[in-house]
Amino acid sequence: MSHSTVPRTDTEAEAKENPPAAHGGATGATKKPPAGKLSLRLRFRRDRVLLLMTLPAILLVLLFNYVPILGNVVAFQEYDPYISDNGVVSILRSPWVGLENFQRIFEDSAFWNSVQNTLVLFFLQLVLYFPIPILLALLINSVVRPRVRAISQAILYLPHFFSWVLVVAVFQQLLGGAGLLSQLLRQHGYDGLDIMTDPETFKFLITAQSVWKDAGWGIIVFLAALASVSPDLYEAAAMDGANRWRRMWHVTLPALRPVIALLLVLRVGDALTVGFEQILLQRGAVGPGAAEVLDTFVWWNGVRNQDFSYAAAAGLVKGVISLGLVLAANKVAHLMGEQGVYKK
Amino acid sequence: MTPNAAPSSSGPSRRSFLASTAVATAAVAGGMPLLAACGGSDGGSRDGTTSSKDAKKILPAYVASNVVTPDIPSKNGSAVGFTSKLDLAGLKTSVPKKLGKGGKVTIMSPFWGSPPKDGNAYYTSMNDLIGVDVVWQNQDGNTYDQKLGAVLASSEVPDVVVVPGWNMTGKIPSAIIGKFADLGPYLSGDAVKEYPNLAAIPTDAWQRSIFGGKLRGLPMPSSYVTGIVPLYRQDIFEKEGYEVPRSCDEFMALAKDATNAKAKRWACLDMKWTAFNAFGVLSGNEKSLGWNEVDGKLVYRIETEEYLEALEWTRKLFAADVVHPDARLGKSNAADPGPKFAAGEFLIYNQDSSQWWSRTAEQATQNPEFKIWGMDIFGHDGGDPTLWAQNPAGIFAFVNKKASEAVIRDVLAVANVTAAPYGTKEYMATNYGVEGTHYTVKDGVPTKTDQGNIDVMNAYVMVASPAATIAHPDFPEVAKGQVEWQQRMGAFTKKPSFYGMQITEPSRYTNLSNDFEQLEDDVIRGRKKISDVQQAVSDWKSKGGDKLRDWYQKILDENGSAAG
Numbered sequence: 088m089s090h091s092t093v094p095r096t097d098t099e100a101e102a103k104e105n106p107p108a109a110h111g112g113a114t115g116a117t118k119k120p121p122a123g124k125l126s127l128r129l130r131f132r133r134d135r136v137l138l139l140m141t142l143p144a145i146l147l148v149l150l151f152n153y154v155p156i157l158g159n160v161v162a163f164q165e166y167d168p169y170i171s172d173n174g175v176v177s178i179l180r181s182p183w184v185g186l187e188n189f190q191r192i193f194e195d196s197a198f199w200n201s202v203q204n205t206l207v208l209f210f211l212q213l214v215l216y217f218p219i220p221i222l223l224a225l226l227i228n229s230v231v232r233p234r235v236r237a238i239s240q241a242i243l244y245l246p247h248f249f250s251w252v253l254v255v256a257v258f259q260q261l262l263g264g265a266g267l268l269s270q271l272l273r274q275h276g277y278d279g280l281d282i283m284t285d286p287e288t289f290k291f292l293i294t295a296q297s298v299w300k301d302a303g304w305g306i307i308v309f310l311a312a313l314a315s316v317s318p319d320l321y322e323a324a325a326m327d328g329a330n331r332w333r334r335m336w337h338v339t340l341p342a343l344r345p346v347i348a349l350l351l352v353l354r355v356g357d358a359l360t361v362g363f364e365q366i367l368l369q370r371g372a373v374g375p376g377a378a379e380v381l382d383t384f385v386w387w388n389g390v391r392n393q394d395f396s397y398a399a400a401a402g403l404v405k406g407v408i409s410l411g412l413v414l415a416a417n418k419v420a421h422l423m424g425e426q427g428v429y430k431k
Numbered sequence: 432m433t434p435n436a437a438p439s440s441s442g443p444s445r446r447s448f449l450a451s452t453a454v455a456t457a458a459v460a461g462g463m464p465l466l467a468a469c470g471g472s473d474g475g476s477r478d479g480t481t482s483s484k485d486a487k488k489i490l491p492a493y494v495a496s497n498v499v500t501p502d503i504p505s506k507n508g509s510a511v512g513f514t515s516k517l518d519l520a521g522l523k524t525s526v527p528k529k530l531g532k533g534g535k536v537t538i539m540s541p542f543w544g545s546p547p548k549d550g551n552a553y554y555t556s557m558n559d560l561i562g563v564d565v566v567w568q569n570q571d572g573n574t575y576d577q578k579l580g581a582v583l584a585s586s587e588v589p590d591v592v593v594v595p596g597w598n599m600t601g602k603i604p605s606a607i608i609g610k611f612a613d614l615g616p617y618l619s620g621d622a623v624k625e626y627p628n629l630a631a632i633p634t635d636a637w638q639r640s641i642f643g644g645k646l647r648g649l650p651m652p653s654s655y656v657t658g659i660v661p662l663y664r665q666d667i668f669e670k671e672g673y674e675v676p677r678s679c680d681e682f683m684a685l686a687k688d689a690t691n692a693k694a695k696r697w698a699c700l701d702m703k704w705t706a707f708n709a710f711g712v713l714s715g716n717e718k719s720l721g722w723n724e725v726d727g728k729l730v731y732r733i734e735t736e737e738y739l740e741a742l743e744w745t746r747k748l749f750a751a752d753v754v755h756p757d758a759r760l761g762k763s764n765a766a767d768p769g770p771k772f773a774a775g776e777f778l779i780y781n782q783d784s785s786q787w788w789s790r791t792a793e794q795a796t797q798n799p800e801f802k803i804w805g806m807d808i809f810g811h812d813g814g815d816p817t818l819w820a821q822n823p824a825g826i827f828a829f830v831n832k833k834a835s836e837a838v839i840r841d842v843l844a845v846a847n848v849t850a851a852p853y854g855t856k857e858y859m860a861t862n863y864g865v866e867g868t869h870y871t872v873k874d875g876v877p878t879k880t881d882q883g884n885i886d887v888m889n890a891y892v893m894v895a896s897p898a899a900t901i902a903h904p905d906f907p908e909v910a911k912g913q914v915e916w917q918q919r920m921g922a923f924t925k926k927p928s929f930y931g932m933q934i935t936e937p938s939r940y941t942n943l944s945n946d947f948e949q950l951e952d953d954v955i956r957g958r959k960k961i962s963d964v965q966q967a968v969s970d971w972k973s974k975g976g977d978k979l980r981d982w983y984q985k986i987l988d989e990n991g992s993a994a995g
Contacts, residue, residue, distance in 0.1 A: 167938065168584035169602060169609035172833065197946075264756020265695065265776065273693045284759040286958055371761035374953040392945045393580040393601035 162400035188400035201384040209358040220305030243303025286377035348425035356413035478937040491623035494630040499854030507921025508655040512914030513902035525855040530844035531562025540593035541572035553886035604935040608643035611829035628850040636824035648827030649895040655820040660805040678813035686753035697755040700780040710741040711817030719929040745955040818924040846895035930993040
């Protein structure tokens with residue numbers, strides 16, 4: 088990605104004007120954070136109320152995110168959940184197999200097929216999906232009349248609240264082999280198009296569905312970022328003779344840059360999670376060759392075939408790759424001078 | 432490699448009645464006790480089968496109860512048929528006293544079609560009749576396999592789970608043995624006499640309900656003739672002058688003739704199951720039925736030439752664009768085909784023969800022209816087909832192992848009502864619902880109302896049923912058609928080597944053929960090639976298929992073949 092030097096100074100000016108408010112957060116490089124001087128005990132006493140307030144959240148994270156991680160041991164077993172009524176007892180009774188499941192995975196062409204599909208879909212969505220909420224946000228932001236703005240926002244948000252079952256059904260009615268479009272074409276002497284069951288174009292179909300459903304919802308974060316841009320900057324730029332496009336290039340986009348970078352990093356961390364329910368619903372329509380992604384692979388083997396250990400191993404591999412990706416993306420963000428998800 | 436069953440006990444089973452699983456101690460593959468019997472407290476043997484000698488000790492006594500004499504007796508393995516007018520006023524009562532104790536029983540069951548609302552008139556009337564508060568958890572029957580494993584692995588297993596034999600893939604048989612109660616203490620021998628309608632269920636259906644050496648299932652007895660009928664719109668066939676096809680070529684010609692996509696009409700849906708029957712492919716209904724001894728060697732259905740030929744022919748149907756586009760969606764298509772069939776969007780589809788009647792009843796009032804009929808399965812070359820028997824009970828209801836005796840008794844009370852034979856009030860209530868609400872009587876003939884067609888579907892009939900019966904007092908000609916179809920097809924039906932046995936494969940092999948169904952669907956839709964199937968078959972052999980063959984061979988040697 089390339090960027091000019093002009094917006095860089097703008098961003099820094101912005102950053103100085105609006106230092107992050109959180110305790111212990113990053114502040115300007117010139118000032119040492121005061122917290123560093125206090126002993127742990129003093130800091131603990133000072134922040135005890137805040138810490139108490141975070142406790143419920145931490146407990147929830149521990150209970151629902153960290154404790155289940157322990158269940159991953161079944162990846163090293165020949166796990167049979169049915170040998171007892173208690174999951175823990177089942178784990179204790181299941182025989183250990185070492186790395187056999189991982190070995191099977193690396194030899195399984197279906198697994199590599201799902202990895203490939205996942206990555207292709209991720210890059211496709213990155214290119215075709217990611218920029219759309221930004222464009223929409225800019226568009227909405229340029230609407231002046233509050234009524235028009237509110238209505239268009241509501242219309243854009245609405246599809247987000249439809250379930251995937253509904254979205255897929257709507258697409259099927261419109262674009263399916265016996266759908267509206269196909270019948271219209273046939274009645275006018277053309278061949279019908281079956282967009283819903285074509286494995287070649289399936290990835291574009293999936294992306295189109297995601298855009299239709301969630302692009303509107305995605306603009307919220309960008310709109311919030313745009314709202315924080317001081318009107319003074321636009322006025323000053325206008326005074327200097329900047330036209331509409333130059334104002335967008337030199338004021339608006341630089342203001343969005345940290346948010347874009349953050350969302351990009353988060354998106355990369357989620358790269359291997361490309362829409363489970365949506366794809367599962369349409370897996371049969373194009374077959375696993377085109378539709379199997381890592382999540383559906385894990386689901387199919389674990390839940391449908393009850394090969395839980397194998398699925399757990401695949402899930403672990405996915406987790407490791409995801410971690411590597413997010414670290415790499417964060418590194419890139421740091422190199423670009425952005426914060427990323429955490430700061431060293 | 433590791434032992435795959437329970438880590439303990441690789442020696443002979445401690446339980447005497449498991450003597451038949453001496454096969455379990457056989458050492459395969461480098462002396463590993465692959466077939467180790469589970470000697471654990473909640474076990475019973477996890478794989479193998481139960482010999483008829485051992486089964487005799489736990490089977491319920493049989494007490495026949497013929498309330499009404501059938502008009503068409505069973506022949507060639509068909510169900511019995513009733514076609515004469517039913518004396519609705521003179522229905523017998525087979526359950527004189529409510530056996531239910533008012534408890535609550537949750538039942539998870541596959542459902543084909545659109546489930547009615549909870550608390551509808553059918554459910555409440557049945558619950559009143561039984562004296563048990565049954566709460567239904569209906570799940571889409573077409574994707575039932577995708578939910579079953581997860582539900583059984585959870586700690587929230589419903590009181591009763593209905594499992595069709597074709598969903599017993601992967602580790603499901605192991606789950607059945609591990610998670611469901613032994614009904615022996617309530618039903619074995621004379622104990623069953625407390626539930627007279629259950630005592631009248633034929634013994635071969637009960638024999639099939641023995642899982643892991645114990646009586647666990649409440650069976651739905653069925654004819655051993657295949658249940659999959661190619662159903663077609665007879666009214667449109669007559670109007671257009673189409674002949675019922677008698678070979679694969681005739682079918683293809685007809686399909687091309689009948690399809691007019693511009694007018695939103697296609698010939699058929701996915702005809703894979705019919706193709707399997709036309710080409711004489713061994714049954715895929717249950718794993719053990721897919722094996723048969725040919726020239727002294729066991730072969731599995733996917734290894735046969737016929738299997739590939741059937742797939743290739745079905746692929747040609749899709750390639751010729753004579754198949755309704757909805758069928759391309761495969762299992763992603765959750766929609767009920769009924770409305771589009773009624774609208775004439777396609778003329779032929781294959782489904783369980785029960786739809787022969789249910790579609791007729793659905794359309795009878797609004798669509799008097801509509802006539803659905805079953806066509807005979809044709810031999811692919813125009814000759815007689817070779818059909819393979821399905822088992823005499825294919826769907827079972829199981830009771831959660833954690834259920835208290837009170838709950839088990841309530842479940843048996845439910846089953847005793849749903850298994851009531853034709854000619855009783857209970858049969859009428861189970862299959863037709865409430866008079867006035869779900870059906871009306873005119874000239875002594877019941878006619879289902881719209882609400883009847885919505886409410887009275889699946890559900891209670893899934894729990895336990897009387898001996899295979901076909902009786903539709905509202906459409907006796909359909910009942911006659913169904914029974915006669917079974918008798919004609921029964922004449923071509925052969926029994927494979929493991930017919931009638933309830934066999935649980937060792938868990939090491941249970942996942943071997945999991946992905947073949949998906950592969951079949953890919954091939955016939957042109958996304959994979961026949962050579963991919965051949966490759967998968969050779970992988971199947973090397974990954975354990977050949978060892979599985981040896982394992983089945985041992986069972987065959989011990990129990991003898993059922994072929995005939």
